[in-house]
Amino acid sequence: NAGVTQTPKFQVLKTGQSMTLQCAQDMNHEYMSWYRQDPGMGLRLIHYSVGAGITDQGEVPNGYNVSRSTTEDFPLRLLSAAPSQTSVYFCASSYRGGAGNTIYFGEGSWLTVV
Amino acid sequence: GQQLNQSPQSMFIQEGEDVSMNCTSSSIFNTWLWYKQDPGEGPVLLIALYKAGELTSNGRLTAQFGITRKDSFLNISASIPSDVGIYFCAGPSGSNYKLTFGKGTLLTVNP
Numbered sequence: 001n002a003g004v005t006q007t008p009k010f011q012v013l014k015t016g017q018s019m020t021l022q023c024a025q026d027m028n029h030e031y032m033s034w035y036r037q038d039p040g041m042g043l044r045l046i047h048y049s050v051g052a053g054i055t056d057q058g059e060v061p062n063g064y065n066v067s068r069s070t071t072e073d074f075p076l077r078l079l080s081a082a083p084s085q086t087s088v089y090f091c092a093s094s095y096r097g098g099a100g101n102t103i104y105f106g107e108g109s110w111l112t113v114v
Numbered sequence: 115g116q117q118l119n120q121s122p123q124s125m126f127i128q129e130g131e132d133v134s135m136n137c138t139s140s141s142i143f144n145t146w147l148w149y150k151q152d153p154g155e156g157p158v159l160l161i162a163l164y165k166a167g168e169l170t171s172n173g174r175l176t177a178q179f180g181i182t183r184k185d186s187f188l189n190i191s192a193s194i195p196s197d198v199g200i201y202f203c204a205g206p207s208g209s210n211y212k213l214t215f216g217k218g219t220l221l222t223v224n225p
Contacts, residue, residue, distance in 0.1 A: 031211035042120075042202060042215035043157070050211060058212065090156050094211065103147075103213070105156035 003027045006091050006106035013081040013113045021076040021109050023091030029104075030096040032074040036060065036087040037108075043090060049074055050096070081113045116141050116207050120216030128224050133190040135219045137203030146186040147204040147213070148177050157202060161188070193223050 007022045025032065033048040035058075045058030049068040063085055065077040074093075078085060088110050094103040120137045127133060137146070145164055149157035161172050163179035163186060170177055176189045186203055203216040 031209070033211045033213075035213075035215075040123075040217055042118075042217040043204075043213070044215070045212055048211040050209075092211075092213075103159070105158075107156045108154075 004091055004093055004104050004106040006089075006109050008109060009107070010110045011112070013078070013111065015081060015083060015113060017081050018077070018079050019081065020078075021089055021091075021111070023074045023076070023106060024072050025074075025091075025093040025104070026072065027093065027104070028071060029093035030071070031094045032068065033058070033092045034064070034066065034074070034076045035090045035092065037090060038087050046076065046089075078111075081111075083113045085111065086113045087111060116143075116205070116214045118203055118205065118214055118216040120203055120219055122219055123217070124220040124222070126222045126224065127193055129193060129195060131193050133193055133197075133221060134187065135201060136185060136187045137216050138185045139205065140184070142183040143205035144183070145206050146177070146179050147206075148175075148186070148188045149202045149204060151200045151202065151218075153199070160201075190221075193221075195223050195225050197221060198223050 003026045005024045030051050034046040035043040037043045044060050047066040049055045052071050055066050088108050090108050091106040148160045151157045161177040166183050168179040174191045178187045200218040200220050202218045204213045207214045
């Protein structure tokens with residue numbers, strides 16, 4: 001995947017623990033987004049950002065926080081993990097005003113909350 | 115919000131067969147995207163469609179943007195084992211940072 005890096009790849013958390021999923025892109029993209037993927041549900045938008053200092057909620061934002069202090073980074077924070085947050089998380093980035101073929105996805109972060 | 119209805123949910127086919135899947139929406143999309151996801155990987159763009167009626171090919175894959183702008187189709191010809199994966203349709207809900215995805219079609223190809 002061209003330039004979108006997610007860490008960690010795999011993580012197991014206990015209920016109530018906090019953690020941050022990291023996302024970084026080196027393409028100078030204005031737009032960055034976080035999605036979660038659950039079996040049979042496709043990908044659903046959690047939070048997005050249209051530029052440094054600007055974030056907004058997507059379809060399923062509850063239980064997650066984000067910030068965008070730099071153009072390159074868009075971390076996703078779970079403040080108190082719940083089993084319902086067991087999922088695969090994908091970060092994506094794209095150019096402002098870019099066409100659909102300018103959207104790039106990271107390789108995913110597999111999170112299990114026990 | 116907008117929803118994309120993708121069908122079929124899964125397909126089991128023999129190598130060499132052609133495959134067809136589709137996506138419908140209750141509202142108009144100005145762009146249709148088709149992605150493939152391999153196990154343990156992120157979605158990879160296969161085809162992007164930008165104009166109603168557009169028919170675009172990428173190797174053995176062909177996708178069409180429906181005239182009503184509320185549907186799209188993806189066809190795979192002469193399937194091979196490496197076509198196995200989940201295929202998603204998606205469309206920007208206003209902009210590229212807000213994609214709406216279908217629930218995916220799981221394709222299994224028996225050699």
